[in-house]
Amino acid sequence: MSQRDALDALVEANARALGLTLDPAWRASIAFNLHLILNHAARVDEFPLPDDAEPAAVFHA
Amino acid sequence: MLDTPAAGLDFATVADLAAAVASGRTSAVRVVEAALTRISARDTVLNSFTAVTERRALARAEALDDARAGNQPLGPLAGVPFAVKNLFDVAGLPTLAGSRINRDQPPAARDAALIERLEAAGAILVGTLNMGEYAYDFTGENAHDGASRNPHDIGRMTGGSSGGSGAAVGGGLVPFALGSDTNGSIRVPASLCGIFGLKPTYGRLSRARSFPFAASLDHVGPLARTARDLALAYDAMAGFDADDPVCADRAVDAVAPLLERGADGLRVAVAGGYFKCRSAEACQAIDRVASALGVNRDIEIPQAERARSAAFIITASEGASLHLHRLRKRARDFDPAVRDRLLAGAMTPASLVVKAHKFRRWYREQVLKLFTEVDAILAPATPCTAPSIGQKAFMHGDVELPVRANLGLYTQPISFIGLPVVAVSVPLKPLPIGVQIIAAPWREDVALRLAHALEMKGAVAAPRPAL
Numbered sequence: 378m379s380q381r382d383a384l385d386a387l388v389e390a391n392a393r394a395l396g397l398t399l400d401p402a403w404r405a406s407i408a409f410n411l412h413l414i415l416n417h418a419a420r421v422d423e424f425p426l427p428d429d430a431e432p433a434a435v436f437h438a
Numbered sequence: 439m440l441d442t443p444a445a446g447l448d449f450a451t452v453a454d455l456a457a458a459v460a461s462g463r464t465s466a467v468r469v470v471e472a473a474l475t476r477i478s479a480r481d482t483v484l485n486s487f488t489a490v491t492e493r494r495a496l497a498r499a500e501a502l503d504d505a506r507a508g509n510q511p512l513g514p515l516a517g518v519p520f521a522v523k524n525l526f527d528v529a530g531l532p533t534l535a536g537s538r539i540n541r542d543q544p545p546a547a548r549d550a551a552l553i554e555r556l557e558a559a560g561a562i563l564v565g566t567l568n569m570g571e572y573a574y575d576f577t578g579e580n581a582h583d584g585a586s587r588n589p590h591d592i593g594r595m596t597g598g599s600s601g602g603s604g605a606a607v608g609g610g611l612v613p614f615a616l617g618s619d620t621n622g623s624i625r626v627p628a629s630l631c632g633i634f635g636l637k638p639t640y641g642r643l644s645r646a647r648s649f650p651f652a653a654s655l656d657h658v659g660p661l662a663r664t665a666r667d668l669a670l671a672y673d674a675m676a677g678f679d680a681d682d683p684v685c686a687d688r689a690v691d692a693v694a695p696l697l698e699r700g701a702d703g704l705r706v707a708v709a710g711g712y713f714k715c716r717s718a719e720a721c722q723a724i725d726r727v728a729s730a731l732g733v734n735r736d737i738e739i740p741q742a743e744r745a746r747s748a749a750f751i752i753t754a755s756e757g758a759s760l761h762l763h764r765l766r767k768r769a770r771d772f773d774p775a776v777r778d779r780l781l782a783g784a785m786t787p788a789s790l791v792v793k794a795h796k797f798r799r800w801y802r803e804q805v806l807k808l809f810t811e812v813d814a815i816l817a818p819a820t821p822c823t824a825p826s827i828g829q830k831a832f833m834h835g836d837v838e839l840p841v842r843a844n845l846g847l848y849t850q851p852i853s854f855i856g857l858p859v860v861a862v863s864v865p866l867k868p869l870p871i872g873v874q875i876i877a878a879p880w881r882e883d884v885a886l887r888l889a890h891a892l893e894m895k896g897a898v899a900a901p902r903p904a905l
Contacts, residue, residue, distance in 0.1 A: 391784070398769070403778055406774070407785075408782075420743070421744055421747050424744055431796065431799055432795035433799035
């Protein structure tokens, strides 16, 4: 499966799972943006962090 | 100047206007009428306002003049007109947040917290301002209201998403305005429109009754034409507000009285590595500011590119979560460029988003260590001067990048961990460009002192456009 086909499949599966109705004309742009996000995510994901690293989400008990 | 006809009020500062009203050299009604006249005359070109609250503004101005006549005390911003990005609630108006969808919302019942605080200090709201849809934008373009236009070249972008705020202040329609900054949306338009912007520390100014975007990154703050005016507006707005869950309950010291301390004793460095300028104009701006401050050292902000990536995906996922129900029901009513980014954000795996939040804490700890060595760090605000409206890409060094997602590539790694920043304007020809002065958390005073010192040295200024 090509990268483009994999992205298209990811968009399709996510749209179904999230209950989103997509116009076919939007799919290329959504796939482009998802590709961009996943590239940024890969840059973060490859950075080693210890198992006890805490997320920085704001929550106060 | 201030007791001459209304045109004499053009480009007057917040400080000058408040002093003139307080002393009786002019009246609040006259100041507001002059602002309304400028809006009427110039905004057909700049397209910065989406609503003008003329009746409300004149009523407030009359009340303020009556108070003065009755020798009642006036606030520090007496009679100063201002406007707000249209994601701030204004009683009686729907809060558009740059969208078509929100036009169907009922009018807001109460003003945003910061509007209430500014008006309690005597400032007078004159309207709401154009912005990129739902603040997911660095261009200042808007599919529903049209692009706000750069006062220095109306064929060029204002930058976004507080584009109307940049145009209105840059064009001299109002002396200051409010914007929001999730990834750079105050600093980018300040840079492109040739004005000053303050993105305070995360949690410093209340976001209560403003429309959110990415909650863990959302800040609000002022745009103005001088550092002193930023400080005056900031001082009027700072303070705890229980209506914003992340607003900090900590002491606030007024910063305006500290400005004359200038740069004395402050250690400053230029950010290297990722932040190294790659255009002639960004390099010229950084060099001018660094030279004026006598800065001769660089400092590396570690993993800044990765920080920008982490901010990118947190923004995408938090923004998508906010709008998921609207994407299900009204996807066709979004600006297509925003919709497709949000839809992609909804599809981002949660495991990768959580990793970005973990990285965020690690990165914060590393960057805070730098502030044991320096008090402030200089970095470009934008990679280039204002692109043309409709332009889709720009050159960053020898790499072509999409405009919409990348005008904030220097601002994102900073707001990611909530550091306070003042964007100062370097008035290059033909177009201005900004420099970020970045300080440690809660040290807005440091960034504003340096900005003021740079103005006094003539290195930075808000240039007047030829409108």
